[in-house]
Structures are given as C-alpha cells and as structure tokens.
Amino acid sequence: MGEASEGFRQLRCGFPLPNPPPYRGRGFCFLGSGMTLTDAIARLPKAELHIHIEGSLEPELMFALAKRNNVRLRYPDVEALRAAYAFTNLQDFLDLYYQGMSVLLTEADFYDLAMAYFRKVAGQNVRYVEFFFDPQGHTARGVAFETVINGLTRAQADAAAQFGIQSRMIMCILRHLDEADALRTLDQALPYKDKIAGIGLDSSEVGHPPSKFKRVFRRARDAGFLLVAHAGEEGPPSYVWEAIDVLGVDRVDHGNRSLEDPALVQRLAKDRMALTVCPLSNLRLCGVKRMEEHPLRRMLDAGLFVTLNSDDPAYFGGYMNENFAGVGSALSLSAAELRQIARNGFAASFMPEAEKAKALAAFDRGV
Numbered sequence: 001m002g003e004a005s006e007g008f009r010q011l012r013c014g015f016p017l018p019n020p021p022p023y024r025g026r027g028f029c030f031l032g033s034g035m036t037l038t039d040a041i042a043r044l045p046k047a048e049l050h051i052h053i054e055g056s057l058e059p060e061l062m063f064a065l066a067k068r069n070n071v072r073l074r075y076p077d078v079e080a081l082r083a084a085y086a087f088t089n090l091q092d093f094l095d096l097y098y099q100g101m102s103v104l105l106t107e108a109d110f111y112d113l114a115m116a117y118f119r120k121v122a123g124q125n126v127r128y129v130e131f132f133f134d135p136q137g138h139t140a141r142g143v144a145f146e147t148v149i150n151g152l153t154r155a156q157a158d159a160a161a162q163f164g165i166q167s168r169m170i171m172c173i174l175r176h177l178d179e180a181d182a183l184r185t186l187d188q189a190l191p192y193k194d195k196i197a198g199i200g201l202d203s204s205e206v207g208h209p210p211s212k213f214k215r216v217f218r219r220a221r222d223a224g225f226l227l228v229a230h231a232g233e234e235g236p237p238s239y240v241w242e243a244i245d246v247l248g249v250d251r252v253d254h255g256n257r258s259l260e261d262p263a264l265v266q267r268l269a270k271d272r273m274a275l276t277v278c279p280l281s282n283l284r285l286c287g288v289k290r291m292e293e294h295p296l297r298r299m300l301d302a303g304l305f306v307t308l309n310s311d312d313p314a315y316f317g318g319y320m321n322e323n324f325a326g327v328g329s330a331l332s333l334s335a336a337e338l339r340q341i342a343r344n345g346f347a348a349s350f351m352p353e354a355e356k357a358k359a360l361a362a363f364d365r366g367v
C-alpha cells in the first residue's frame with residue numbers, strides 16, 4: 001500500500017483535518033505501468049461537476065478577506081479554524097460553511113474566491129467546471145445578487161483566458177429555507193439566464209425532501225434552466241426518486257443511498273442518470289467511516305454513471321486529484337476505471353452536444 005493510501009487511512013470521520021493535508025506522497029507504482037497512482041491521476045484531464053464555490057474558501061483567504069472587509073471571525077487564526085473542521089454530519093459542516101461566507105461582501109471577494117479555485121484546479125489538469133453558488137447565503141446578508149454574479153462571471157472569463165478552463169455556473173436553492181424564498185431567488189436569476197446554466201438544490205437534506213420545491217423546479221424548467229439536486233447524501237432513497245420523478249432533474253448530486261433500493265439502482269442505470277459522487281466529503285461528513293467502505297465500487301459494479309468531484313474542497317481535505325487518489329487507492333480502482341470515471345465527467349456535463357463531442361474527442365486523444 002502506497003503513501004497516498006496511508007495518508008488517507010489517517011483521515012477518519014469526525015476528526016479535524018491534519019495540517020498540512022496528508023496527500024503529499026508520490027504513491028506506489030501503478031499496475032506495473034512505471035507510473036505512480038498520483039502521477040496517473042495528475043495526468044488525467046478532468047471535469048468537475050459538483051463544487052460549491054463558497055466551499056473552496058480556504059482558511060488563509062477567509063482570514064485575508066476578513067481583514068480586508070473588517071469582518072470579525074470567531075476563530076483567532078487559521079490553525080484554530082482548521083481544528084474546527086471535525087465534522088460528524090452535514091449540519092456540523094453547514095454551520096461553519098455559513099459562518100465562512102460572512103467574509104464575502106464585494107464583487108472583488110467573489111472574484112478572488114473563484115479565481116483561487118480555478119488557479120488551484122488548473123494545476124490539477126481540470127479542464128472544465130460546473131460550479132454551484134448559493135445566492136441566498138449572500139442576499140440574506142445584504143449582498144446584492146448582481147454583486148455575486150458579476151464577481152463570479154469575471155473570474156470565469158479570466159479563468160478561460162489564463163488557464164484555459166471553461167466553466168458554467170449552477171445556482172443552488174437552499175432547501176432549509178422556504179418555497180417563497182426559493183421562488184424570489186429564481187426570479188432574481190431570470191435576468192441572468194445567459195450566465196446561469198442550471199438550478200440545483202443543496203444545504204440540510206434530511207427533513208427537506210425535493211418535493212418541497214416542486215413548483216420552483218417546474219418554473220425553472222419552464223424558464224429553460226437545466227436541473228440538478230442533492231439527493232441521497234444523508235436522505236433516504238425516496239429523496240432520489242423525488243429528485244428524478246417530481247423535480248425532473250438532469251443529474252443527481254451524491255445519490256449514495258440509492259444503493260439501498262434495488263429498483264432505484266435499476267432506474268438510474270436504465271436512464272443513464274449521472275451521479276456526482278464526492279468521496280472525501282462523504283468521509284469527512286461521516287457518510288462512510290473509512291474510505292475502504294465507500295459505495296463507489298458498488299456503484300460501478302451496478303453499472304451506474306458516476307463522476308468524481310470535490311464538493312467543498314477547502315473543508316474536506318482535497319480537490320479533484322485528492323478525491324481520485326483517496327477513493328482510487330482505498331478501493332483499488334484500476335487505471336481503466338479511473339480513466340472511465342474521468343471521462344464520465346465530460347460526458348455528464350451540460351456542455352452543448354458539439355462542445356461535448358469535441359471535449360470527449362480531445363480526452364480520447366489524450367490531449
């Protein structure tokens with residue numbers, strides 16, 4: 001077992017992140033190829049489809065923005081903040097996530113946030129991104145919807161020019177808030193239809209089933225948005241059924257608990273419904289106790305259309321490469337399986353068909 005895998009053995013649910021993060025080793029020789037797992041993953045072109053841009057706010061940037069904006073944080077320094085990343089469930093994390101957002105006030109803050117993420121993943125051979133943002137987390141604090149959009153879209157343009165990363169954004173509805181708030185937020189998004197590719201659903205899952213937002217999603221569909229929803233992360237398989245049949249989503253975020261329902265697994269396979277799976281997130285939020293127990297292997301065996309993603313990388317100990325390495329080494333995924341999963345990221349994206357065909361052809365040529 002190589003160093004990368006050993007590093008992830010130290011990660012357990014409910015413990016703070018080690019500092020620095022454990023993904024530092026060169027790894028082991030990968031299937032006799034002469035290449036380490038780490039190198040093989042680093043070389044794969046990747047598309048990320050499940051990343052909350054506010055969840056890429058690293059503690060160092062959080063403190064820098066707090067200083068710039070005169071915002072007082074509850075933690076004295078970066079080390080104390082990192083030590084608080086000892087989550088035992090989704091709500092634990094969300095409480096800290098919403099606190100972290102308090103430093104994001106100006107267009108420049110949103111720009112800096114997104115550019116830091118793009119710069120980081122450019123170094124991981126990520127070529128394409130569909131990222132989430134949570135406008136209600138900002139408008140509720142008095143930040144204008146337009147401020148958020150302007151900062152993020154400016155970063156998208158600069159990331160394309162500087163790093164060659166193409167991206168689209170997906171606006172998420174906070175499911176712990178009510179339908180009226182969601183409808184108002186959807187109305188605010190309509191003038192920016194050309195900048196927002198899709199509508200999603202995130203935040204506290206249990207107790208807030210997808211059906212709560214049936215009318216919101218119907219209106220979003222009618223307005224021409226593509227649809228996604230977090231489902232089956234902590235919530236039961238019935239939430240995944242609702243995401244598909246009641247909301248009519250084009251992709252399911254997480255979907256782990258679908259495996260508890262064989263009829264649902266069949267349906268997901270038959271429809272070739274993409275799942276955006278986030279292994280380090282599942283580990284950090286205690287969806288799995290050890291990475292070796294991650295359901296990805298069973299999803300692959302069931303013929304599900306899975307992609308790998310980082311979710312909230314600043315909080316969960318890794319970006320794309322770390323997610324591929326963590327689950328890849330723990331489940332002994334083959335080079336072919338990792339390659340197929342990386343390819344799925346492009347195939348499951350919301351690129352228009354011509355753009356997608358071009359991206360897949362480039363992937364297959366190995367460029």
Ligand SMILES: [Zn+2]
Pocket residue numbers: 050052202230253311312
């Ligand atoms: Zn998520």
